[in-house]
Amino acid sequence: MITVEKILEEREKTHGAFADHAVYTQHIKTLIRDLTKTSKKCLTAVQTEALDMIAHKLGRILAGDPNHKDHWDDIAGYAVLVSKELNNAAVQKVDAVVDKYKQFKI
Numbered sequence: 001m002i003t004v005e006k007i008l009e010e011r012e013k014t015h016g017a018f019a020d021h022a023v024y025t026q027h028i029k030t031l032i033r034d035l036t037k038t039s040k041k042c043l044t045a046v047q048t049e050a051l052d053m054i055a056h057k058l059g060r061i062l063a064g065d066p067n068h069k070d071h072w073d074d075i076a077g078y079a080v081l082v083s084k085e086l087n088n089a090a091v092q093k094v095d096a097v098v099d100k101y102k103q104f105k106i
Contacts, residue, residue: 013064013065014064014065014068014070014071015060015063015064015068016060016062016063016064016065017063020062020063021059021060021062021063021064022059024058024059024062024063025055025056025058025059025060028055028058028059029055032051032052032055044085046081046082046085047082050078050079050081050082053074053078054075054078054079057071057072057074057075058075
């Protein structure tokens with residue numbers, strides 16, 4: 001049976017020391033939140049969470065092994081999830097316009 005200590009020891013090899021990771025990640029998240037407020041951007045929950053998770057992965061890259069491919073793949077995955085959300089929102093807008101004009105039979 002694998003112990004929690006063994007898991008933590010293994011993760012530290014790729015993710016770095018948790019305390020370092022926490023500091024880096026919180027600095028990145030603070031920067032993102034401050035810039036979001038300053039620029040008055042209105043982000044969806046999906047966009048906000050994706051940025052938080054990307055910040056988390058950046059913290060791992062900075063604290064741990066920057067050559068650990070999973071960190072980079074995870075960042076790409078969160079970006080794709082936002083892209084899909086934006087695509088779905090665009091499709092819904094087009095569908096709403098089409099539905100609106102269906103009432104006018106030309």
